[in-house]
Amino acid sequence: MNYFSWLALLAGAAIGIQAGMNAQLGVLLKSPLLSAAVTFIVACCCVLIVVAITTRQLPSLTSVQSVPLHLWFSGAISAFGVASFYFLIPRMGVGPMMSFALTGQLLVAMLVSHFGWFDLPIKPISFSKCMGVLAMVAGIVLINRA
Structure with missing residues (x-):
């Protein structure tokens, strides 16, 4: 296995741990949607910090405008998937x-x-x-x- 395979394996393991933790957060907060919101807020902060540290140049306005509209909504699919995990894990x-x-x-x-x-x-x-x-x-x- 190469570096990418190991990283993918670790990413999958992280998702398994994270899903269980956030499902429990949803149980304790009595809301899987609130748990998903907390997860996305923390994740957004973490990613923004890494972007601030590692990004040398932001994309140009032309590059941003060239992104097809449907790609901007992948976050909605993520929200559905993550909230579904937190709803279903305590039940399944x-x-x-x-x-x-x-x-x-x-x-x-x-x-x-x-x-x-x-x-x-x-x-x-x-x-x-x-x-x-x-x-x-x-x-x-x-x-x-x-």
Whole structure:
């Protein structure tokens, strides 16, 4: 595994820990939406600090204006996903929730890659990828078996 693979593994682990922590925050605050708001405020502050430290030049106004309108709304998708995690984890548990969430992520990621949406590299769906999805679904059935 290379550096990027390890970083991706750590990012996934961080999401698993963060989801459980913020779900508990939502339970204690009696609002998964408030928990999501707190999460995004803290995350925004952290990212702004890193941007301030590492960014040498901000994008030009022309660059900002050239961004397609739909890309500015990805935060709404994040808010839905994060708030859904915090709502569902206390009801389902972290393991089952993450197994379903990961399945949704991988299925959509395969479609995004297959069609090259958002100008990303095209990676066609293959037989081996389909077999991997079937193995993953079988794993989810086993993980969530009572």
